[in-house]
Amino acid sequence: MSCDGKCAGCSNAGSCGSAPVVPPEEKKEICPGPSGEEAGKASACAGCPNASRCASGKVQGPDPDIAVIAERFQDIGKKILVLSGKGGVGKSSVSTQLAYTLSRDPDVQVGLLDIDICGPSVPTLTGTMDEEVERTAQGWQPVYVGPDRNLAVMSIGYLLPSKNDAVIWRGPKKNGLIKQFLRDVYWSQLDYLIVDTPPGTSDEHMSIVQYLPDIDGAIIVTTPQEVALADVRKEINFCHKVGLPVIGVVENMSGFVCPNCDKVHQIFKPTSGGAAKMCADMDVPFLGAIPLDGVLTEACDKGSSWAEVAGDKPTGGPKALIDIAENVMGHLDGDVSME
Secondary structure, eight states, X not given: OOOOSOOTTOTTHHHHHHSOSSOHHHHTTSOOOSXXXXXXXXXXXXXXXXXXXXXXXOOSSOOHHHHHHHHHTTTEEEEEEEEOSSTTSOHHHHHHHHHHHHTXXXXXXXXXXXXXXXXXXXXXXXXXXXXXXXXXXXXXXXXXXXXXXXEEEEEGGGTSSSTTOXXXXXXXXXXXXXXXXXXXXXXXXXXXEEEEOOSSSSHHHHHHHHHSOSOOEEEEEEOSSHHHHHHHHHHHHHHHHHTOOEEEEEEEEEEEEOTTTOOEEOSSOOTTOHHHHHXXXXXXXXXXXXXXXXXXXXXXXXXXXXXXXXXXXXXHHHHHHHHHHHHHHHHHHSOOOOO
16 A cells, blocks of 8 residues: 555655655655565565565565575685775775785685675775676686785676766665675685675665674774764674674774874874774774875775785885784684784
8 A cells, every 4th residue: 555645643644645755756666565566576676685585475484595695605714894984984995905915825815895886996996997707607706816816806896887887776776786796706715705895884784794694703994083983883883783793993094104204193183082992992802003104095096905015014004904914813813923
């Protein structure tokens, strides 16, 4: 039954009766729910992972794709989500450079999955914008980075006709693609899978937590100022509510080391104590701080690893990334040195 604007007691009854609350062209995007003739068949159902179940009327019981995804991930080692409460804190840069850091050992296989559907920056950060995804009998083949081919990447950026195309999708279509990435991408064997997520706590986060089996934990990225920390506190509470372990927090853009005098300048002043104090207050690990560093900026702009820019003796941001990677592996695997 559709709303006709004559609903007794509804706070919107007056406005509904005088004019549509939802423009007519947008009504088709509203989920019709699991019952009724349009269930699973409406335009809003396109891309929804539950469309086929709704259409069949079998809405009870577990999603059969969960078992398929679990089997697909049998040979995947540690699974890490990288989260941020606020955009612009460098989450994708940290995800990518952390993946590069872990893959410095040619015997370690690393995967990087970009589920930031509307802002896929990982192809740019890895210098793979012009690559294409191939379909094989085993599934979608990820794009491989580096001479050792031990860093595999998947992103919607590889599926767009142009790198400048905007992805204008509602939640069900985004969730459907995330599910397809998990179900259809053939990673082979991985020691680590890093999942770069969009900022916030929305559809994409719920989908990845629901469908990705046995997530080992989340790394949360922030910057020192309170406006970012306020959203990170919400992100930590989100992790607690959905039962997602917090591996720790990374403070990015944490001061600027002058290349001439080595003096540290606080560009983003930590007025409330910064990430370290927040972690102490909320009883979560603090993984380390990454300064504003020209080496990392150049590496991200070039789509390369910090090692290609910094050379064999990392300092500043690259050294901080090594320390953070050691802390992450120490949390997951025990003490491991990256030197």
